[in-house]
Amino acid sequence: MKPSEIHLALHLWNRGHWRDYIFSQGMLFTASLLLIFFISIGLGVQNVLDRFLSSDLPAEQVRVTPPGMQAGFFQTETGGMEITEDIKVSLEELPLVARVDPQIFAHMPAYLRGHLGGQPYYTDITLEGVTSEFLGDSLLESIDWSYSLEDSSRKLLPVVLSENLLLLYNAGFAESNNLLGLTPDGVIGMECTVTLGRSSIAQLDHTPVTVRARIEATSRNMNLFAIGVPFEFVDQINFLFLPEDTRRYSALVITAVSAEDVPSIVREVEETGLRAETRRGIAQKAEILVGAVTAALSALAAAILLSALSSAIHTLVNDLRNRRFALGVLIALGTPYDRLAMIFSFQIFFMSMVTTILGATLGCLLAWGASSTLLSLSPTLRAAVDTLAVFPVGWLAAGLGVMLAASTGIAYVFFRKILSTPVTNLLRP
Protein backbone atom coordinates (compact mmCIF):
# COMPACT_ATOMS: atom_id res chain seq x y z
CA MET A 1 0.00 0.00 0.00
CA LYS A 2 1.37 3.38 -0.99
CA PRO A 3 1.82 6.14 1.62
CA SER A 4 -0.77 8.25 -0.22
CA GLU A 5 -3.28 5.39 0.06
CA ILE A 6 -2.54 4.96 3.77
CA HIS A 7 -2.97 8.70 4.18
CA LEU A 8 -6.33 8.66 2.40
CA ALA A 9 -7.51 5.61 4.37
CA LEU A 10 -6.66 7.28 7.67
CA HIS A 11 -8.08 10.59 6.49
CA LEU A 12 -11.44 8.98 5.75
CA TRP A 13 -11.39 6.75 8.82
CA ASN A 14 -10.62 9.56 11.23
CA ARG A 15 -12.93 12.19 9.81
CA GLY A 16 -15.19 13.42 12.56
CA HIS A 17 -13.26 11.42 15.16
CA TRP A 18 -10.19 13.57 15.80
CA ARG A 19 -11.70 14.86 19.00
CA ASP A 20 -11.75 11.27 20.31
CA TYR A 21 -7.97 11.21 20.09
CA ILE A 22 -7.38 14.51 21.81
CA PHE A 23 -7.84 13.13 25.32
CA SER A 24 -5.79 9.97 24.82
CA GLN A 25 -3.00 11.82 23.08
CA GLY A 26 -3.20 14.58 25.67
CA MET A 27 -2.61 12.03 28.41
CA LEU A 28 0.26 10.49 26.50
CA PHE A 29 1.71 13.95 25.96
CA THR A 30 1.45 14.69 29.69
CA ALA A 31 2.96 11.31 30.55
CA SER A 32 5.99 11.80 28.33
CA LEU A 33 6.43 15.39 29.46
CA LEU A 34 6.38 14.48 33.15
CA LEU A 35 8.50 11.39 32.63
CA ILE A 36 11.26 13.41 30.99
CA PHE A 37 10.93 16.24 33.48
CA PHE A 38 11.14 14.01 36.55
CA ILE A 39 13.92 11.81 35.20
CA SER A 40 16.11 14.75 34.22
CA ILE A 41 15.45 16.79 37.33
CA GLY A 42 15.67 13.67 39.54
CA LEU A 43 19.06 12.78 38.14
CA GLY A 44 20.14 16.39 38.47
CA VAL A 45 19.13 16.46 42.14
CA GLN A 46 20.93 13.16 42.65
CA ASN A 47 24.04 14.69 41.10
CA VAL A 48 23.84 17.63 43.50
CA LEU A 49 23.45 15.35 46.47
CA ASP A 50 26.29 13.19 45.27
CA ARG A 51 28.40 16.29 44.82
CA PHE A 52 27.70 17.48 48.36
CA LEU A 53 27.92 14.08 49.98
CA SER A 54 30.58 12.28 48.03
CA SER A 55 33.81 11.52 49.76
CA ASP A 56 37.18 10.30 48.65
CA LEU A 57 37.90 8.74 52.02
CA PRO A 58 39.07 5.20 51.28
CA ALA A 59 37.23 2.30 52.91
CA GLU A 60 40.17 1.33 55.10
CA GLN A 61 40.69 4.84 56.49
CA VAL A 62 39.39 6.37 59.70
CA ARG A 63 39.48 10.09 60.26
CA VAL A 64 40.17 11.05 63.86
CA THR A 65 39.36 14.56 65.04
CA PRO A 66 38.92 16.30 68.37
CA PRO A 67 35.36 16.32 69.68
CA GLY A 68 35.07 20.09 69.10
CA MET A 69 35.47 22.00 65.88
CA GLN A 70 38.69 23.60 64.82
CA ALA A 71 38.93 26.14 62.03
CA GLY A 72 42.43 27.39 61.56
CA PHE A 73 43.78 28.92 64.70
CA PHE A 74 40.24 29.35 66.05
CA GLN A 75 39.43 26.38 68.21
CA THR A 76 35.96 25.63 69.56
CA GLU A 77 35.51 23.92 72.91
CA THR A 78 37.10 20.50 72.74
CA GLY A 79 36.36 19.37 76.25
CA GLY A 80 40.07 19.32 76.90
CA MET A 81 40.65 16.75 74.19
CA GLU A 82 43.36 17.57 71.72
CA ILE A 83 45.26 15.28 69.41
CA THR A 84 48.76 15.28 70.75
CA GLU A 85 51.87 13.41 69.75
CA ASP A 86 51.20 10.87 72.52
CA ILE A 87 47.77 10.06 71.13
CA LYS A 88 49.20 9.70 67.63
CA VAL A 89 51.86 7.32 68.88
CA SER A 90 49.35 5.28 70.88
CA LEU A 91 47.14 4.93 67.82
CA GLU A 92 50.09 3.94 65.68
CA GLU A 93 50.77 1.14 68.12
CA LEU A 94 47.33 -0.40 67.71
CA PRO A 95 47.78 -3.85 66.11
CA LEU A 96 45.26 -3.30 63.30
CA VAL A 97 46.70 0.07 62.25
CA ALA A 98 48.96 0.14 59.18
CA ARG A 99 49.71 3.84 59.16
CA VAL A 100 48.72 7.17 60.72
CA ASP A 101 48.89 10.33 58.60
CA PRO A 102 48.73 13.48 60.67
CA GLN A 103 47.25 16.81 59.63
CA ILE A 104 48.09 20.05 61.31
CA PHE A 105 46.74 23.59 61.11
CA ALA A 106 49.02 26.61 60.98
CA HIS A 107 48.27 28.25 64.35
CA MET A 108 48.80 31.82 63.22
CA PRO A 109 46.83 34.33 61.17
CA ALA A 110 47.62 34.32 57.46
CA TYR A 111 46.46 35.89 54.26
CA LEU A 112 46.76 35.30 50.56
CA ARG A 113 47.24 37.88 47.86
CA GLY A 114 46.94 37.27 44.13
CA HIS A 115 45.04 38.16 41.00
CA LEU A 116 41.65 36.92 39.85
CA GLY A 117 40.50 37.85 36.37
CA GLY A 118 43.09 40.59 36.27
CA GLN A 119 41.91 42.10 39.55
CA PRO A 120 44.01 42.04 42.72
CA TYR A 121 42.60 39.62 45.23
CA TYR A 122 43.12 39.38 49.00
CA THR A 123 41.74 36.96 51.56
CA ASP A 124 42.49 35.66 55.02
CA ILE A 125 43.30 31.96 54.91
CA THR A 126 43.97 28.93 57.03
CA LEU A 127 46.79 26.61 56.07
CA GLU A 128 46.63 22.91 56.81
CA GLY A 129 49.67 20.71 56.67
CA VAL A 130 49.15 17.30 55.11
CA THR A 131 51.58 14.50 54.38
CA SER A 132 52.45 13.16 50.97
CA GLU A 133 50.94 9.81 52.03
CA PHE A 134 47.66 11.60 52.67
CA LEU A 135 47.62 13.08 49.19
CA GLY A 136 48.15 9.69 47.58
CA ASP A 137 50.17 8.50 44.65
CA SER A 138 47.98 9.90 41.90
CA LEU A 139 48.47 13.49 43.01
CA LEU A 140 52.13 13.08 43.87
CA GLU A 141 53.01 12.01 40.35
CA SER A 142 53.01 15.64 39.23
CA ILE A 143 53.76 17.49 42.49
CA ASP A 144 56.92 17.83 44.51
CA TRP A 145 55.27 17.71 47.94
CA SER A 146 58.09 19.12 50.03
CA TYR A 147 58.84 22.63 51.17
CA SER A 148 60.57 24.49 53.92
CA LEU A 149 61.29 28.17 54.58
CA GLU A 150 64.79 27.63 53.26
CA ASP A 151 63.29 26.77 49.85
CA SER A 152 61.38 30.06 49.57
CA SER A 153 63.96 31.78 47.38
CA ARG A 154 64.14 29.00 44.78
CA LYS A 155 60.77 27.29 44.63
CA LEU A 156 57.08 27.91 45.10
CA LEU A 157 55.07 26.60 48.04
CA PRO A 158 52.91 23.77 46.56
CA VAL A 159 49.25 24.12 47.44
CA VAL A 160 46.41 21.64 47.19
CA LEU A 161 43.08 23.42 47.35
CA SER A 162 40.05 21.80 48.95
CA GLU A 163 37.15 21.76 46.50
CA ASN A 164 34.87 22.30 49.49
CA LEU A 165 36.64 25.61 50.04
CA LEU A 166 36.20 26.44 46.37
CA LEU A 167 32.51 25.69 46.74
CA LEU A 168 32.25 28.09 49.65
CA TYR A 169 34.11 30.76 47.71
CA ASN A 170 31.84 30.39 44.68
CA ALA A 171 28.64 30.26 46.70
CA GLY A 172 29.43 33.05 49.12
CA PHE A 173 32.31 35.38 48.54
CA ALA A 174 32.29 35.46 44.74
CA GLU A 175 28.51 35.79 44.62
CA SER A 176 28.33 38.67 47.08
CA ASN A 177 31.30 40.53 45.53
CA ASN A 178 30.38 40.01 41.89
CA LEU A 179 33.56 38.05 41.31
CA LEU A 180 34.01 35.32 38.77
CA GLY A 181 33.27 31.78 39.94
CA LEU A 182 36.17 29.36 39.87
CA THR A 183 36.26 25.81 38.61
CA PRO A 184 38.74 23.22 39.92
CA ASP A 185 40.53 23.14 36.56
CA GLY A 186 40.57 26.93 36.41
CA VAL A 187 42.51 27.44 39.65
CA ILE A 188 45.30 24.97 38.97
CA GLY A 189 48.45 26.85 38.10
CA MET A 190 47.40 30.08 39.79
CA GLU A 191 50.21 31.78 41.67
CA CYS A 192 49.93 34.00 44.72
CA THR A 193 51.80 35.16 47.82
CA VAL A 194 51.03 33.75 51.25
CA THR A 195 51.84 35.88 54.27
CA LEU A 196 52.03 34.18 57.67
CA GLY A 197 51.67 35.94 61.01
CA ARG A 198 49.24 38.57 59.87
CA SER A 199 45.67 38.75 58.58
CA SER A 200 42.95 41.38 58.24
CA ILE A 201 41.85 40.76 61.82
CA ALA A 202 44.94 39.64 63.71
CA GLN A 203 48.69 40.09 63.87
CA LEU A 204 51.34 38.33 65.93
CA ASP A 205 54.40 40.02 67.42
CA HIS A 206 56.63 37.99 65.18
CA THR A 207 57.66 39.52 61.87
CA PRO A 208 55.39 38.14 59.13
CA VAL A 209 56.83 35.66 56.67
CA THR A 210 55.82 35.83 53.01
CA VAL A 211 56.33 33.05 50.48
CA ARG A 212 55.25 32.60 46.89
CA ALA A 213 52.84 29.75 46.29
CA ARG A 214 51.28 27.89 43.39
CA ILE A 215 48.07 25.89 43.35
CA GLU A 216 49.15 22.47 42.10
CA ALA A 217 45.93 20.49 42.46
CA THR A 218 42.47 20.41 43.97
CA SER A 219 41.12 17.69 46.20
CA ARG A 220 37.66 16.41 47.09
CA ASN A 221 39.08 14.52 50.05
CA MET A 222 36.73 15.28 52.90
CA ASN A 223 39.67 15.43 55.31
CA LEU A 224 41.01 18.53 53.69
CA PHE A 225 39.09 21.58 54.82
CA ALA A 226 41.44 24.42 54.06
CA ILE A 227 44.46 25.17 51.94
CA GLY A 228 46.69 22.14 51.98
CA VAL A 229 50.43 22.58 52.08
CA PRO A 230 53.28 20.22 53.01
CA PHE A 231 53.05 19.02 56.61
CA GLU A 232 56.71 19.81 57.36
CA PHE A 233 56.26 23.45 56.34
CA VAL A 234 53.31 24.00 58.71
CA ASP A 235 55.18 22.22 61.48
CA GLN A 236 58.15 24.47 60.84
CA ILE A 237 56.22 27.77 60.88
CA ASN A 238 54.17 26.73 63.94
CA PHE A 239 57.44 26.25 65.77
CA LEU A 240 58.79 29.52 64.35
CA PHE A 241 55.83 31.63 65.46
CA LEU A 242 54.83 29.75 68.64
CA PRO A 243 57.92 27.87 69.82
CA GLU A 244 56.51 27.20 73.27
CA ASP A 245 53.37 25.47 71.94
CA THR A 246 53.10 21.70 72.02
CA ARG A 247 52.44 20.17 68.64
CA ARG A 248 48.67 19.60 68.25
CA TYR A 249 47.24 17.80 65.24
CA SER A 250 44.07 18.94 63.53
CA ALA A 251 43.29 15.38 62.50
CA LEU A 252 44.80 11.96 62.12
CA VAL A 253 43.97 9.75 59.19
CA ILE A 254 44.38 6.14 60.26
CA THR A 255 44.84 3.52 57.57
CA ALA A 256 43.76 0.09 58.80
CA VAL A 257 45.50 -3.13 57.75
CA SER A 258 42.23 -4.02 56.03
CA ALA A 259 38.79 -2.42 55.66
CA GLU A 260 37.33 -5.14 57.90
CA ASP A 261 39.41 -3.82 60.82
CA VAL A 262 37.85 -0.35 60.62
CA PRO A 263 34.99 -1.01 63.12
CA SER A 264 37.49 -2.21 65.78
CA ILE A 265 39.65 0.87 65.25
CA VAL A 266 36.63 3.14 65.47
CA ARG A 267 35.72 1.57 68.83
CA GLU A 268 39.29 2.05 70.11
CA VAL A 269 39.33 5.69 68.97
CA GLU A 270 35.96 6.51 70.46
CA GLU A 271 37.03 5.03 73.80
CA THR A 272 39.69 7.75 73.95
CA GLY A 273 37.01 10.45 73.61
CA LEU A 274 38.03 11.47 70.11
CA ARG A 275 35.68 11.47 67.16
CA ALA A 276 36.06 8.84 64.42
CA GLU A 277 34.55 9.04 60.97
CA THR A 278 34.59 6.42 58.26
CA ARG A 279 33.54 6.29 54.66
CA ARG A 280 30.95 3.70 55.55
CA GLY A 281 29.22 6.01 57.98
CA ILE A 282 29.32 8.95 55.61
CA ALA A 283 28.31 6.84 52.65
CA GLN A 284 25.41 5.35 54.57
CA LYS A 285 24.07 8.79 55.41
CA ALA A 286 24.52 9.88 51.81
CA GLU A 287 22.95 6.72 50.47
CA ILE A 288 19.92 7.07 52.71
CA LEU A 289 19.38 10.68 51.66
CA VAL A 290 20.02 10.11 47.96
CA GLY A 291 17.99 6.90 48.07
CA ALA A 292 15.03 8.64 49.72
CA VAL A 293 15.03 11.48 47.22
CA THR A 294 15.44 9.10 44.28
CA ALA A 295 12.73 6.78 45.56
CA ALA A 296 10.31 9.65 46.10
CA LEU A 297 10.91 11.09 42.64
CA SER A 298 10.76 7.65 41.02
CA ALA A 299 7.51 6.78 42.81
CA LEU A 300 5.98 10.09 41.78
CA ALA A 301 7.12 9.69 38.18
CA ALA A 302 5.92 6.07 38.07
CA ALA A 303 2.51 6.99 39.50
CA ILE A 304 2.05 9.81 37.02
CA LEU A 305 3.31 7.66 34.18
CA LEU A 306 1.08 4.72 35.02
CA SER A 307 -2.06 6.78 35.47
CA ALA A 308 -1.42 8.83 32.33
CA LEU A 309 -0.50 5.79 30.27
CA SER A 310 -3.48 3.76 31.47
CA SER A 311 -5.81 6.70 30.74
CA ALA A 312 -4.34 7.08 27.27
CA ILE A 313 -4.68 3.38 26.51
CA HIS A 314 -8.16 3.23 28.04
CA THR A 315 -9.28 6.08 25.78
CA LEU A 316 -7.70 4.53 22.69
CA VAL A 317 -9.35 1.19 23.43
CA ASN A 318 -12.69 2.87 24.12
CA ASP A 319 -12.48 4.66 20.81
CA LEU A 320 -11.89 1.37 19.02
CA ARG A 321 -14.78 -0.21 20.93
CA ASN A 322 -17.07 2.63 19.87
CA ARG A 323 -16.13 2.03 16.26
CA ARG A 324 -16.70 -1.71 16.16
CA PHE A 325 -19.57 -1.12 13.77
CA ALA A 326 -17.44 0.79 11.26
CA LEU A 327 -14.78 -1.91 11.46
CA GLY A 328 -17.52 -4.48 10.89
CA VAL A 329 -18.58 -2.66 7.72
CA LEU A 330 -15.03 -2.63 6.40
CA ILE A 331 -14.57 -6.32 7.16
CA ALA A 332 -17.97 -7.20 5.68
CA LEU A 333 -16.99 -5.46 2.46
CA GLY A 334 -13.84 -7.54 2.22
CA THR A 335 -11.08 -5.37 3.62
CA PRO A 336 -8.13 -7.65 4.45
CA TYR A 337 -7.65 -8.10 8.21
CA ASP A 338 -3.90 -7.67 8.03
CA ARG A 339 -4.25 -4.44 6.13
CA LEU A 340 -6.68 -3.08 8.70
CA ALA A 341 -4.33 -4.08 11.52
CA MET A 342 -1.38 -2.54 9.74
CA ILE A 343 -3.15 0.74 9.00
CA PHE A 344 -4.50 1.22 12.52
CA SER A 345 -1.30 0.12 14.25
CA PHE A 346 0.58 2.57 12.08
CA GLN A 347 -1.90 5.30 13.02
CA ILE A 348 -1.61 4.65 16.74
CA PHE A 349 2.15 4.27 16.55
CA PHE A 350 2.64 7.40 14.46
CA MET A 351 0.22 9.48 16.53
CA SER A 352 1.76 8.28 19.80
CA MET A 353 5.26 8.84 18.50
CA VAL A 354 4.57 12.44 17.51
CA THR A 355 2.82 13.03 20.83
CA THR A 356 5.60 11.52 22.93
CA ILE A 357 8.28 13.40 21.01
CA LEU A 358 6.41 16.67 21.50
CA GLY A 359 5.85 15.86 25.18
CA ALA A 360 9.48 14.87 25.64
CA THR A 361 10.68 18.04 23.95
CA LEU A 362 8.53 20.19 26.17
CA GLY A 363 9.61 18.11 29.18
CA CYS A 364 13.26 18.81 28.31
CA LEU A 365 12.54 22.52 27.91
CA LEU A 366 10.68 22.63 31.22
CA ALA A 367 13.46 20.76 33.01
CA TRP A 368 16.03 23.07 31.48
CA GLY A 369 13.93 26.10 32.46
CA ALA A 370 13.44 24.83 36.01
CA SER A 371 17.16 24.13 36.27
CA SER A 372 18.10 27.60 35.04
CA THR A 373 15.63 29.24 37.39
CA LEU A 374 16.77 27.28 40.43
CA LEU A 375 20.43 27.88 39.65
CA SER A 376 19.84 31.60 39.20
CA LEU A 377 18.10 31.71 42.56
CA SER A 378 20.67 29.66 44.46
CA PRO A 379 24.38 30.51 44.23
CA THR A 380 25.18 27.42 46.30
CA LEU A 381 23.60 25.18 43.69
CA ARG A 382 25.26 27.12 40.92
CA ALA A 383 28.62 26.64 42.54
CA ALA A 384 28.04 22.92 42.95
CA VAL A 385 26.74 21.98 39.51
CA ASP A 386 26.44 23.44 36.05
CA THR A 387 22.90 22.19 35.60
CA LEU A 388 20.11 20.57 37.57
CA ALA A 389 18.64 18.96 34.48
CA VAL A 390 20.43 15.84 33.32
CA PHE A 391 19.41 14.27 30.02
CA PRO A 392 20.65 10.69 29.71
CA VAL A 393 19.59 10.25 26.09
CA GLY A 394 19.68 6.46 26.15
CA TRP A 395 17.47 6.13 29.23
CA LEU A 396 15.05 8.78 28.07
CA ALA A 397 14.75 7.15 24.66
CA ALA A 398 14.20 3.80 26.35
CA GLY A 399 11.48 5.27 28.59
CA LEU A 400 9.68 6.85 25.66
CA GLY A 401 10.11 3.65 23.68
CA VAL A 402 8.44 1.66 26.45
CA MET A 403 5.53 4.12 26.52
CA LEU A 404 5.21 3.97 22.77
CA ALA A 405 5.40 0.18 22.71
CA ALA A 406 2.88 -0.08 25.55
CA SER A 407 0.28 2.19 23.93
CA THR A 408 0.71 0.70 20.44
CA GLY A 409 1.01 -2.88 21.67
CA ILE A 410 -2.06 -2.82 23.90
CA ALA A 411 -4.15 -1.01 21.29
CA TYR A 412 -2.98 -3.57 18.69
CA VAL A 413 -3.91 -6.53 20.90
CA PHE A 414 -7.34 -5.05 21.48
CA PHE A 415 -7.70 -4.30 17.79
CA ARG A 416 -6.90 -7.91 16.87
CA LYS A 417 -9.50 -8.99 19.40
CA ILE A 418 -12.12 -6.86 17.63
CA LEU A 419 -11.07 -8.27 14.27
CA SER A 420 -11.57 -11.80 15.54
CA THR A 421 -15.19 -10.99 16.51
CA PRO A 422 -17.76 -12.42 14.05
CA VAL A 423 -18.76 -9.78 11.50
CA THR A 424 -22.44 -10.23 12.29
CA ASN A 425 -21.71 -9.30 15.92
CA LEU A 426 -19.74 -6.23 14.86
CA LEU A 427 -22.59 -5.07 12.64
CA ARG A 428 -25.16 -5.54 15.38
CA PRO A 429 -26.21 -2.15 16.84
Next chain:
Amino acid sequence: MSIIQAREISRSFEGMEVLSGLDLTVFKGEFLAITGRSGVGKSTLLSILGTHDRDFNGNLSIAGNDTRELKSSELAALRREHLGFVFQDFHLLPSLTAIENVILPVVFSGGNLEMARSHAEDVLKMLSVRTDQTKTSLLSRGERQRVAVARGLVNRPSILLADEPSASLDEESEQILFNLLDETRKEQGFAVVAVVHSKGILERADRILELKDGILHETI
Protein backbone atom coordinates in the same frame (compact mmCIF):
# COMPACT_ATOMS: atom_id res chain seq x y z
CA MET B 1 -23.87 -22.25 -14.48
CA SER B 2 -24.08 -21.87 -10.73
CA ILE B 3 -22.22 -19.21 -8.82
CA ILE B 4 -23.50 -20.20 -5.36
CA GLN B 5 -24.23 -23.70 -4.16
CA ALA B 6 -25.58 -24.11 -0.65
CA ARG B 7 -26.35 -27.58 0.68
CA GLU B 8 -28.06 -28.64 3.88
CA ILE B 9 -27.62 -25.20 5.46
CA SER B 10 -28.80 -25.10 9.08
CA ARG B 11 -28.50 -22.29 11.56
CA SER B 12 -29.73 -22.06 15.14
CA PHE B 13 -29.77 -19.23 17.65
CA GLU B 14 -29.79 -20.28 21.28
CA GLY B 15 -31.31 -23.65 20.47
CA MET B 16 -33.92 -22.26 18.09
CA GLU B 17 -33.44 -23.51 14.53
CA VAL B 18 -33.96 -20.76 11.96
CA LEU B 19 -32.64 -22.52 8.86
CA SER B 20 -33.23 -26.24 8.67
CA GLY B 21 -31.06 -27.85 6.03
CA LEU B 22 -31.99 -25.66 3.10
CA ASP B 23 -30.52 -26.09 -0.36
CA LEU B 24 -29.92 -23.22 -2.75
CA THR B 25 -28.32 -22.80 -6.10
CA VAL B 26 -27.81 -19.37 -7.62
CA PHE B 27 -26.99 -19.12 -11.29
CA LYS B 28 -24.79 -16.56 -12.96
CA GLY B 29 -26.60 -13.41 -14.02
CA GLU B 30 -29.98 -14.36 -12.57
CA PHE B 31 -32.16 -12.22 -10.34
CA LEU B 32 -33.26 -14.37 -7.44
CA ALA B 33 -35.83 -12.88 -5.10
CA ILE B 34 -36.28 -14.24 -1.61
CA THR B 35 -39.47 -13.55 0.24
CA GLY B 36 -40.91 -14.64 3.52
CA ARG B 37 -42.50 -13.30 6.64
CA SER B 38 -40.55 -11.21 9.11
CA GLY B 39 -38.23 -13.19 11.34
CA VAL B 40 -38.11 -16.35 9.20
CA GLY B 41 -34.34 -15.96 8.64
CA LYS B 42 -34.00 -14.11 5.34
CA SER B 43 -31.28 -11.79 6.67
CA THR B 44 -29.59 -14.77 8.34
CA LEU B 45 -29.51 -16.56 5.00
CA LEU B 46 -27.96 -13.50 3.31
CA SER B 47 -25.37 -13.26 6.11
CA ILE B 48 -24.40 -16.87 5.49
CA LEU B 49 -24.29 -16.42 1.72
CA GLY B 50 -22.21 -13.28 2.27
CA THR B 51 -19.77 -15.30 4.45
CA HIS B 52 -20.39 -12.94 7.37
CA ASP B 53 -21.94 -15.68 9.46
CA ARG B 54 -19.85 -18.83 9.64
CA ASP B 55 -21.61 -20.57 12.51
CA PHE B 56 -23.82 -22.74 10.32
CA ASN B 57 -23.97 -26.38 9.41
CA GLY B 58 -23.85 -27.54 5.82
CA ASN B 59 -21.77 -26.68 2.78
CA LEU B 60 -21.47 -23.41 0.95
CA SER B 61 -19.59 -22.93 -2.28
CA ILE B 62 -19.18 -19.49 -3.86
CA ALA B 63 -17.57 -19.06 -7.27
CA GLY B 64 -16.16 -22.55 -6.94
CA ASN B 65 -14.65 -21.96 -3.48
CA ASP B 66 -15.71 -24.13 -0.56
CA THR B 67 -16.07 -21.43 2.10
CA ARG B 68 -15.46 -23.96 4.89
CA GLU B 69 -11.94 -24.44 3.61
CA LEU B 70 -11.05 -20.76 3.43
CA LYS B 71 -9.09 -18.81 6.01
CA SER B 72 -10.27 -15.37 7.17
CA SER B 73 -7.97 -13.58 4.74
CA GLU B 74 -9.15 -15.77 1.85
CA LEU B 75 -12.77 -15.16 2.79
CA ALA B 76 -12.07 -11.42 2.81
CA ALA B 77 -10.61 -11.73 -0.69
CA LEU B 78 -13.65 -13.73 -1.81
CA ARG B 79 -16.00 -11.03 -0.50
CA ARG B 80 -13.92 -8.32 -2.11
CA GLU B 81 -13.69 -9.98 -5.50
CA HIS B 82 -17.06 -11.71 -5.90
CA LEU B 83 -19.61 -10.26 -3.52
CA GLY B 84 -21.41 -6.96 -3.29
CA PHE B 85 -23.63 -6.09 -0.34
CA VAL B 86 -26.58 -3.85 0.24
CA PHE B 87 -27.39 -4.00 3.94
CA GLN B 88 -30.86 -3.54 5.33
CA ASP B 89 -29.70 -0.60 7.48
CA PHE B 90 -27.27 0.66 4.80
CA HIS B 91 -24.26 0.53 7.14
CA LEU B 92 -22.79 3.76 5.78
CA LEU B 93 -20.22 5.79 7.67
CA PRO B 94 -22.12 9.00 8.49
CA SER B 95 -19.15 11.37 8.52
CA LEU B 96 -18.17 10.50 4.94
CA THR B 97 -19.68 11.78 1.70
CA ALA B 98 -21.55 9.47 -0.66
CA ILE B 99 -18.58 8.96 -2.95
CA GLU B 100 -16.22 8.35 -0.03
CA ASN B 101 -18.55 5.71 1.37
CA VAL B 102 -18.68 4.01 -1.99
CA ILE B 103 -14.91 3.92 -2.53
CA LEU B 104 -14.04 3.18 1.12
CA PRO B 105 -13.61 -0.60 0.62
CA VAL B 106 -11.31 0.05 -2.33
CA VAL B 107 -9.30 2.61 -0.32
CA PHE B 108 -8.68 0.08 2.43
CA SER B 109 -8.12 -2.84 0.09
CA GLY B 110 -5.50 -1.06 -1.99
CA GLY B 111 -7.35 -1.39 -5.32
CA ASN B 112 -7.28 0.99 -8.26
CA LEU B 113 -8.58 4.13 -6.61
CA GLU B 114 -8.95 6.30 -9.70
CA MET B 115 -10.95 3.66 -11.51
CA ALA B 116 -13.09 3.07 -8.44
CA ARG B 117 -13.72 6.78 -8.00
CA SER B 118 -14.71 7.19 -11.63
CA HIS B 119 -16.96 4.13 -11.49
CA ALA B 120 -18.47 5.30 -8.22
CA GLU B 121 -19.28 8.70 -9.73
CA ASP B 122 -20.97 7.04 -12.69
CA VAL B 123 -23.04 4.73 -10.51
CA LEU B 124 -24.03 7.52 -8.12
CA LYS B 125 -25.06 9.74 -11.02
CA MET B 126 -27.10 6.92 -12.52
CA LEU B 127 -28.81 6.51 -9.16
CA SER B 128 -29.32 10.27 -8.93
CA VAL B 129 -27.26 10.63 -5.78
CA ARG B 130 -25.34 13.84 -5.27
CA THR B 131 -21.57 13.50 -5.50
CA ASP B 132 -20.73 16.72 -3.68
CA GLN B 133 -19.22 17.05 -0.20
CA THR B 134 -22.49 16.45 1.67
CA LYS B 135 -22.04 13.92 4.45
CA THR B 136 -24.29 10.88 4.21
CA SER B 137 -25.67 11.69 7.66
CA LEU B 138 -27.36 14.68 5.99
CA LEU B 139 -28.84 12.67 3.09
CA SER B 140 -32.43 11.43 3.02
CA ARG B 141 -33.11 7.79 3.79
CA GLY B 142 -33.81 7.11 0.13
CA GLU B 143 -30.54 8.72 -0.93
CA ARG B 144 -28.63 6.71 1.64
CA GLN B 145 -30.28 3.57 0.31
CA ARG B 146 -29.01 4.37 -3.18
CA VAL B 147 -25.51 5.11 -1.86
CA ALA B 148 -25.57 1.66 -0.25
CA VAL B 149 -26.54 0.12 -3.57
CA ALA B 150 -23.77 2.03 -5.34
CA ARG B 151 -21.25 0.75 -2.80
CA GLY B 152 -22.43 -2.80 -3.45
CA LEU B 153 -21.77 -2.39 -7.14
CA VAL B 154 -18.48 -0.53 -7.10
CA ASN B 155 -16.23 -3.60 -7.04
CA ARG B 156 -18.09 -5.13 -10.04
CA PRO B 157 -19.18 -8.22 -8.07
CA SER B 158 -20.25 -11.64 -9.37
CA ILE B 159 -23.11 -11.67 -6.90
CA LEU B 160 -24.99 -8.77 -5.33
CA LEU B 161 -26.60 -9.68 -2.02
CA ALA B 162 -29.25 -7.14 -1.13
CA ASP B 163 -31.38 -7.14 1.97
CA GLU B 164 -34.52 -5.19 1.10
CA PRO B 165 -32.65 -2.72 -1.12
CA SER B 166 -35.76 -0.67 -1.92
CA ALA B 167 -37.37 -0.67 1.49
CA SER B 168 -36.92 3.07 1.95
CA LEU B 169 -37.82 4.11 -1.56
CA ASP B 170 -41.06 5.31 -3.08
CA GLU B 171 -42.49 3.32 -5.97
CA GLU B 172 -40.91 5.49 -8.66
CA SER B 173 -37.46 5.46 -7.06
CA GLU B 174 -37.79 1.73 -6.55
CA GLN B 175 -38.45 1.21 -10.25
CA ILE B 176 -35.54 3.49 -11.20
CA LEU B 177 -33.24 1.55 -8.88
CA PHE B 178 -34.23 -1.82 -10.26
CA ASN B 179 -34.12 -0.57 -13.84
CA LEU B 180 -30.55 0.39 -13.17
CA LEU B 181 -29.81 -2.90 -11.45
CA ASP B 182 -31.30 -4.83 -14.36
CA GLU B 183 -29.29 -2.80 -16.83
CA THR B 184 -26.04 -3.21 -14.93
CA ARG B 185 -26.71 -6.88 -14.26
CA LYS B 186 -27.25 -7.57 -17.96
CA GLU B 187 -24.16 -5.57 -18.84
CA GLN B 188 -21.88 -7.09 -16.21
CA GLY B 189 -23.51 -10.45 -15.78
CA PHE B 190 -23.66 -10.56 -11.99
CA ALA B 191 -26.35 -12.40 -10.09
CA VAL B 192 -28.66 -10.64 -7.67
CA VAL B 193 -29.94 -12.34 -4.56
CA ALA B 194 -32.34 -9.93 -2.92
CA VAL B 195 -34.80 -10.04 -0.11
CA VAL B 196 -37.81 -8.36 -1.68
CA HIS B 197 -41.41 -7.77 -0.68
CA SER B 198 -42.67 -5.36 -3.35
CA LYS B 199 -44.89 -7.03 -5.97
CA GLY B 200 -43.57 -4.72 -8.67
CA ILE B 201 -40.04 -5.93 -8.03
CA LEU B 202 -40.97 -9.57 -7.58
CA GLU B 203 -42.37 -9.50 -11.11
CA ARG B 204 -38.88 -8.64 -12.40
CA ALA B 205 -37.23 -11.63 -10.71
CA ASP B 206 -36.10 -14.69 -12.66
CA ARG B 207 -36.98 -16.86 -9.69
CA ILE B 208 -38.79 -16.27 -6.43
CA LEU B 209 -38.05 -18.42 -3.40
CA GLU B 210 -40.04 -18.21 -0.22
CA LEU B 211 -38.29 -18.96 3.02
CA LYS B 212 -40.67 -20.85 5.25
CA ASP B 213 -40.07 -23.24 8.13
CA GLY B 214 -36.33 -22.99 7.61
CA ILE B 215 -36.24 -24.09 3.99
CA LEU B 216 -36.77 -22.42 0.60
CA HIS B 217 -39.84 -23.06 -1.52
CA GLU B 218 -39.89 -22.15 -5.20
CA THR B 219 -42.95 -20.07 -6.09
CA ILE B 220 -42.44 -19.65 -9.84
